[in-house]
Amino acid sequence: xxxxxxxxxxxxxxxxxxxxxxxxxxxxxxxxxxxxxxxxxxxxxxxxxxxxxxxxxxxxxxxxxxxxxxxxxxxxxxxxxxxxxxxxxxxxxxxxxxxxxxxxxxxxxxxxxxxxxxxxxxxxxxxxxxxxxxxxxxxxxxxxxxxxxxxxxxxxxxxxxxxxxxxxxxxxxxxxxxxxxxxxxxxxxxxxxxxxxxxxxxxxxxxxxxxxxxxxxxxxxxxxxxxxxxxxxxxxxxxxxxxxxxxxxxxxxxxxxxxxxxxxxxxxxxxxxxxxxxxxxxxxxxxxxxxxxxxxxxxxxxxxxxxxxxxxxxxxxxxxxxxxxxxxxxxxxxxxxxxxxxxxxxxxxxxxxxxxxxxxxxxxxxxxxxxxxxxxxxxxxxxxxxxxxxxxxxxxxxxxxxxxxxxxxxxxxxxxxxxxxxxxxxxxxxxxxxxxxxxxxxxxxxxxxxxxxxxxxxxxxxxx
Amino acid sequence: xxxxxxxxxxxxxxxxxxxxxxxxxxxxxxxxxxxxxxxxxxxxxxxxxxxxxxxxxxxxxxxxxxxxxxxxxxxxxxxxxxxxxxxxxxxxxxxxxxxxxxxxxxxxxxxxxxxxxxxxxxxxxxxxxxxxxxxxxxxxxxxxxxxxxxxxxxxxxxxxxxxxxxxxxxxxxxxxxxxxxxxxxxxxxxxxxxxxxxxxxxxxxxxxxxxxxxxxxxxxxxxxxxxxxxxxxxxxxxxxxxxxxxxxxxxxxxxxxxxxxxxxxxxxxxxxxxxxxxxxxxxxxxxxxxxxxxxxxxxxxxxxxxxxxxxxxxxxxxxxxxxxxxxxxxxxxxxxxxxxxxxxxxxxxxxxxxxxxxxxxxxxxxxxxxxxxxxxxxxxxxxxxxxxxxxxxxxxxxxxxxxxxxxxxxxxxxxxxxxxxxxxxxxxxxxxxxxxxxxxxxxxxxxxxxxxxxx
Numbered sequence: 001x002x003x004x005x006x007x008x009x010x011x012x013x014x015x016x017x018x019x020x021x022x023x024x025x026x027x028x029x030x031x032x033x034x035x036x037x038x039x040x041x042x043x044x045x046x047x048x049x050x051x052x053x054x055x056x057x058x059x060x061x062x063x064x065x066x067x068x069x070x071x072x073x074x075x076x077x078x079x080x081x082x083x084x085x086x087x088x089x090x091x092x093x094x095x096x097x098x099x100x101x102x103x104x105x106x107x108x109x110x111x112x113x114x115x116x117x118x119x120x121x122x123x124x125x126x127x128x129x130x131x132x133x134x135x136x137x138x139x140x141x142x143x144x145x146x147x148x149x150x151x152x153x154x155x156x157x158x159x160x161x162x163x164x165x166x167x168x169x170x171x172x173x174x175x176x177x178x179x180x181x182x183x184x185x186x187x188x189x190x191x192x193x194x195x196x197x198x199x200x201x202x203x204x205x206x207x208x209x210x211x212x213x214x215x216x217x218x219x220x221x222x223x224x225x226x227x228x229x230x231x232x233x234x235x236x237x238x239x240x241x242x243x244x245x246x247x248x249x250x251x252x253x254x255x256x257x258x259x260x261x262x263x264x265x266x267x268x269x270x271x272x273x274x275x276x277x278x279x280x281x282x283x284x285x286x287x288x289x290x291x292x293x294x295x296x297x298x299x300x301x302x303x304x305x306x307x308x309x310x311x312x313x314x315x316x317x318x319x320x321x322x323x324x325x326x327x328x329x330x331x332x333x334x335x336x337x338x339x340x341x342x343x344x345x346x347x348x349x350x351x352x353x354x355x356x357x358x359x360x361x362x363x364x365x366x367x368x369x370x371x372x373x374x375x376x377x378x379x380x381x382x383x384x385x386x387x388x389x390x391x392x393x394x395x396x397x398x399x400x401x402x403x404x405x406x407x408x409x410x411x412x413x414x415x416x417x418x419x420x421x422x423x424x425x426x427x428x429x430x431x432x433x434x435x436x437x438x439x440x441x442x443x444x445x446x447x448x449x450x451x452x453x454x455x456x457x458x459x460x461x462x463x464x
Numbered sequence: 465x466x467x468x469x470x471x472x473x474x475x476x477x478x479x480x481x482x483x484x485x486x487x488x489x490x491x492x493x494x495x496x497x498x499x500x501x502x503x504x505x506x507x508x509x510x511x512x513x514x515x516x517x518x519x520x521x522x523x524x525x526x527x528x529x530x531x532x533x534x535x536x537x538x539x540x541x542x543x544x545x546x547x548x549x550x551x552x553x554x555x556x557x558x559x560x561x562x563x564x565x566x567x568x569x570x571x572x573x574x575x576x577x578x579x580x581x582x583x584x585x586x587x588x589x590x591x592x593x594x595x596x597x598x599x600x601x602x603x604x605x606x607x608x609x610x611x612x613x614x615x616x617x618x619x620x621x622x623x624x625x626x627x628x629x630x631x632x633x634x635x636x637x638x639x640x641x642x643x644x645x646x647x648x649x650x651x652x653x654x655x656x657x658x659x660x661x662x663x664x665x666x667x668x669x670x671x672x673x674x675x676x677x678x679x680x681x682x683x684x685x686x687x688x689x690x691x692x693x694x695x696x697x698x699x700x701x702x703x704x705x706x707x708x709x710x711x712x713x714x715x716x717x718x719x720x721x722x723x724x725x726x727x728x729x730x731x732x733x734x735x736x737x738x739x740x741x742x743x744x745x746x747x748x749x750x751x752x753x754x755x756x757x758x759x760x761x762x763x764x765x766x767x768x769x770x771x772x773x774x775x776x777x778x779x780x781x782x783x784x785x786x787x788x789x790x791x792x793x794x795x796x797x798x799x800x801x802x803x804x805x806x807x808x809x810x811x812x813x814x815x816x817x818x819x820x821x822x823x824x825x826x827x828x829x830x831x832x833x834x835x836x837x838x839x840x841x842x843x844x845x846x847x848x849x850x851x852x853x854x855x856x857x858x859x860x861x862x863x864x865x866x867x868x869x870x871x872x873x874x875x876x877x878x879x880x881x882x883x884x885x886x887x888x889x890x891x892x893x894x895x896x897x898x899x900x901x902x903x904x905x906x907x908x909x910x911x912x913x914x915x916x917x918x919x
């Protein structure tokens with residue numbers, strides 16, 4: 001993307017104020033967004049995000065600056081500003097960097113396409129969307145259908161004053177369908193939105209018809225459903241996007257971004273039991289074609305498969321460069337940022353509770369009076385306290401070990417440190433679901449995942 | 465005379481990019497709207513008396529909309545080379561060809577916009593050292609305000625100067641600037657094994673009006689009040705909704721008032737303009753001309769001039785928000801609510817400074833002997849609130865109140881209901897307006913019943 005001599009010059013100029021470390025991140029990203037409403041293409045948008053950021057570290061202090069002007073003049077001006085910023089912010093040391101002899105990181109892109117989104121015509125993308133629409137429109141009481149198609153190709157260059165040079169291409173495609181069912185004044189919504197770090201061939205494996213049909217199924221199932229009850233219940237949580245519970249309840253507070261600020265209840269607990277022994281949890285950046293996969297992280301490190309919790313015992317945090325400097329834990333290739341507009345931070349990639357040895361049916365049979373949360377929406381957490389919430393979009397009562405009447409969605413809330421101990425059963429049907437995770441370094445594609453799990457007790461935010 | 469050949473990869477200025485695009489569109493006989501934006505930001509975070517992160521940025525780009533055969537096509541680019549701009553125009557034009565025509569879609573040369581002062585004295589006289597001092601003060605005051613503060617993990621100072629322009633091939637050309645300076649802080653307190661975090665923030669258009677000490681003290685006071693929490697009961701209770709929580713709810717359900725959501729059958733208010741939808745004390749206003757409001761702007765994303773709009777007056781739904789296209793299809797004038805969700809987002813319909821009007825000073829006194837739940841804040845709204853149905857089920861923080869006396873804070877619990885039912889059930893409206901960082905505001909309100917789930 002840029003020549004080595006210019007990059008070396010920029011890093012040298014940036015370090016002139018005495019920084020211990022300088023890093024340049026350059027990004028050129030193109031994306032397409034299409035929206036069908038009632039089968040008609042209403043929005044069509046292409047975009048090009050283009051910019052560069054320079055990060056300096058003085059000890060653990062971070063100075064970051066970015067610009068859209070990715071020319072030699074623009075980058076050298078950026079370097080001058082970022083070097084001066086520290087002077088304005090505090091002490092300026094003497095010194096600087098000499099020439100750099102870059103070592104290229106051997107990157108195997110984890111997101112590759114057989115049918116590359118940049119080379120596919122919009123008509124092809126539209127045809128896929130129409131198939132999803134057709135599978136949802138008019139099914140049962142469905143009255144309104146929206147289908148969105150998104151693709152993204154991001155090329156990045158990461159170079160630093162240690163001589164690292166890494167380039168990666170990330171790409172993704174996604175189709176989201178939302179169906180609204182209506183009878184009289186009663187309305188219910190259903191949605192399905194799978195994506196992958198792959199090209200359009202992904203929709204051979206996940207045919208658009210399945211996406212449309214799933215959205216329509218949920219909307220119809222929830223129409224006329226009663227509200228969930230309010231209070232504490234045993235809950236069986238469905239697989240795939242059900243993993244949002246681990247993501248919110250536990251994932252965020254295992255990022256060093258929270259741990260290093262003493263804003264995590266799991267700070268200092270490596271080696272200790274923090275979950276029931278049926279829980280093993282992993283954060284993996286190396287699953288080829290996954291939504292959260294990376295050839296290199298945004299600090300230029302080849303990611304790992306990181307076991308976070310093994311049989312209930314905390315094994316590792318997710319660690320970026322600054323997290324390593326502050327906590328002493330080894331880096332895990334978890335430094336991520338939404339774009340050049342953010343300094344990297346430790347973030348999740350594909351995070352899941354690993355498969356256990358029960359079956360979903362066994363878990364449900366074990367509940368006399370409780371809730372089956374079959375499909376989930378998003379959630380959030382307050383890192384300092386571990387209080388979290390996530391939304392259930394499709395739920396059912398469990399009575400006498402059997403799935404009974406449908407219930408409208410409700411929030412489930414709890415506290416991460418306590419509730420990990422309450423995950424008492426884990427089935428074997430592990431799947432991943434795709435989400436966008438918003439945190440300190442912006443909104444990023446991450447997978448959540450799990451098999452069906454049983455929580456002995458959790459607060460269900462239904463109606464009294 | 466030598467004609468200089470321009471480098472197609474050289475970056476143009478923002479103004480240059482706009483001129484280049486409009487010229488190119490005119491030469492090709494295309495109808496084009498260009499939205500151009502430049503933003504400069506500084507942010508500083510501090511922890512334990514030291515600056516942990518210092519960030520500087522300049523960001524600019526252009527968003528294009530081409531109108532062709534009555535259909536819109538969109539694109540945006542941050543690469544301002546002639547080659548990239550031409551590519552962006554090609555893409556927008558191709559997209560317009562693919563999308564369906566929307567009746568009434570037009571490029572308009574709107575009447576003049578009101579003059580608003582959104583920049584105050586500016587930031588040029590403010591040194592980096594002053595900004596750093598504000599971040600350090602937030603951290604220092606919050607850390608020292610209470611022995612139970614164990615960390616001040618989130619917060620800091622940030623400012624932004626945003627310049628934007630809207631122009632179209634119909635002759636419209638207008639520009640604006642807005643400045644914001646913000647301090648925010650979220651201290652973490654711990655006592656008897658219980659950890660609680662809450663915060664406060666301040667937004668201003670004048671750096672000198674920032675008061676980091678006060679913001680830090682309020683934040684610590686709020687978080688401290690949450691300590692000693694006990695499990696919440698489950699059931700239906702009268703709820704005293706704080707202005708902050710009410711403003712958060714209003715923000716979550718603002719799409720109900722969008723002309724776009726109405727025409728697409730995604731709002732429960734469709735076909736109800738002119739009906740009573742709320743209790744008599746409920747008046748909801750959107751006012752982009754409120755200079756002290758976070759989302760103030762002289763004109764909207766299409767260049768349409770801003771004016772205050774009363775959506776609900778004394779419970780009666782009077783109007784909804786429109787952009788040019790949704791207004792044309794609804795047979796009304798644009799209300800100036802075209803909104804871009806970021807440079808790369810679509811042009812939709814969205815609120816500016818949207819608020820529930822407080823009771824006039826000297827109005828009805830708050831009920832003295834309230835018993836129920838005092839709702840302090842809600843979270844998880846991006847997933848737990850459904851603007852299509854009005855239903856919500858959200859994580860909440862708050863207190864148990866008995867006969868007007870606060871008993872104790874509550875462990876994490878949920879509050880659930882339906883926003884339109886809630887508006888019907890408003891029994892009392894307070895006098896002080898609280899604003900959220902989403903640009904929505906509300907006073908305290910009292911409602912008859914909402915569902916609470918705790919133990």
